[in-house]
Amino acid sequence: MDQNHKQFALIGAGGYIAPRHMRAIRDTGSVLAACLDKNDSVGVIDTYFPNADFFTEFERFDRHIEKLRRENGQKIDYVSICSPNYLHDAHVRFALRIDADTICEKPLVLNPWNIDALSEIAEETGRNVFAILQLRLHPAIVELKKKFEESHKDKKYDIDLAYIAPRGRWYMISWKGDVAKSGGVATNIGIHFFDMLQWIFGKVKYSIVHMSEQNKAAGFLELEKAHVRWFLSLDRNDLPIKRIETNPKPYRSITIDGQEMEFSDGFEDLHTKSYQNILGGYGFTMKDALPAIEIVSTIRHVQPIGLKGDYHPLLKQSRR
Numbered sequence: 001m002d003q004n005h006k007q008f009a010l011i012g013a014g015g016y017i018a019p020r021h022m023r024a025i026r027d028t029g030s031v032l033a034a035c036l037d038k039n040d041s042v043g044v045i046d047t048y049f050p051n052a053d054f055f056t057e058f059e060r061f062d063r064h065i066e067k068l069r070r071e072n073g074q075k076i077d078y079v080s081i082c083s084p085n086y087l088h089d090a091h092v093r094f095a096l097r098i099d100a101d102t103i104c105e106k107p108l109v110l111n112p113w114n115i116d117a118l119s120e121i122a123e124e125t126g127r128n129v130f131a132i133l134q135l136r137l138h139p140a141i142v143e144l145k146k147k148f149e150e151s152h153k154d155k156k157y158d159i160d161l162a163y164i165a166p167r168g169r170w171y172m173i174s175w176k177g178d179v180a181k182s183g184g185v186a187t188n189i190g191i192h193f194f195d196m197l198q199w200i201f202g203k204v205k206y207s208i209v210h211m212s213e214q215n216k217a218a219g220f221l222e223l224e225k226a227h228v229r230w231f232l233s234l235d236r237n238d239l240p241i242k243r244i245e246t247n248p249k250p251y252r253s254i255t256i257d258g259q260e261m262e263f264s265d266g267f268e269d270l271h272t273k274s275y276q277n278i279l280g281g282y283g284f285t286m287k288d289a290l291p292a293i294e295i296v297s298t299i300r301h302v303q304p305i306g307l308k309g310d311y312h313p314l315l316k317q318s319r320r
Helices: 016-029 060-071 085-097 114-125 140-150 191-201 270-279 288-303 311-319
Strands: 006-012 029-038 054-057 077-083 101-104 129-130 155-163 204-212 215-222 226-233 253-258 257-262
Touching: 006 016, 016 029, 060 226, 077 085, 077 311, 085 101, 085 114, 085 129, 101 270, 101 288, 129 288, 140 191, 155 191, 191 215, 191 226, 191 288, 204 288, 215 288, 226 257, 226 311, 253 311
Parallel strands: 006 029, 006 077, 029 054, 077 101, 101 129, 155 226
Antiparallel strands: 155 253, 204 215, 215 226, 253 257
16 A cells, blocks of 8 residues: 555444545545444445445444554554534544544534643643634635725725525434534524634624524624624525425525625535645644634523524525
8 A cells, every 4th residue: 555645534424424535635635544333324424435444333443443552563544534513622632642633513612621631631632623614724714814804994894794505304303403513503504604704804803693593593793804694594484595396495695885795616626635735734723713612602502582683684584
């Protein structure tokens, strides 16, 4: 085997996002040596790495990784984490314990204080923990950041953000519908957008939550350079245009000072770009991921105020 090929293990092979990680591993010329998921409906592995070892029990997976290192001299270079949100912290610790770097799907952790503990372990082991913050690599978002860096620095922008990702009844039955496990709607589907907004428009000055329910949330963020009204929903009835399709596409929209930028496309290869950057030595770190984790943690713990003040226009529509 070519020694330049990085060896990967992957946790959460049966999840929605795992195929994007498998594709990124393949497209960067790396090798998926072993993967884990408690469910065995993982035939997608055959598309990318049919020879990868697969486990449904963490203990056997852990033992196998150790045997590879001790008996075959086959060290795992990276562990890709695609498991449920509440397990990310534990699985990052596992990766650091086996002397591997980590590539973790969003959110890196659910609580800001978890970052402090992981940072200590990473420093002790000398390993790296990388976060997937793919919106920072989206061409339209990169262009947007460049545009506003070149604009008047003293200007403050008015922004409306809407993300509607229709989901069926299964969602609330799964771990994603459990706030303790997913972090809620703002964390599970919104964290990349909050990361993008603070990355472009600066730190949060204060945050208001107008509504927080199982399948939707809305609020207001005051950033250094922007006023942001945001709306997140899993309800297809909230789509601005009622669609007949059985499986309507997610709707992503940002309106800045009245001008809409619709960016529902362009997400297909962002994980591969993320992996290319990480393997090239300049991935996004725990420090990069922290501000958005702080934002969604605050949203999760504050009391919603209802339809008061400056709220997103889609919120009133969703209440009809």
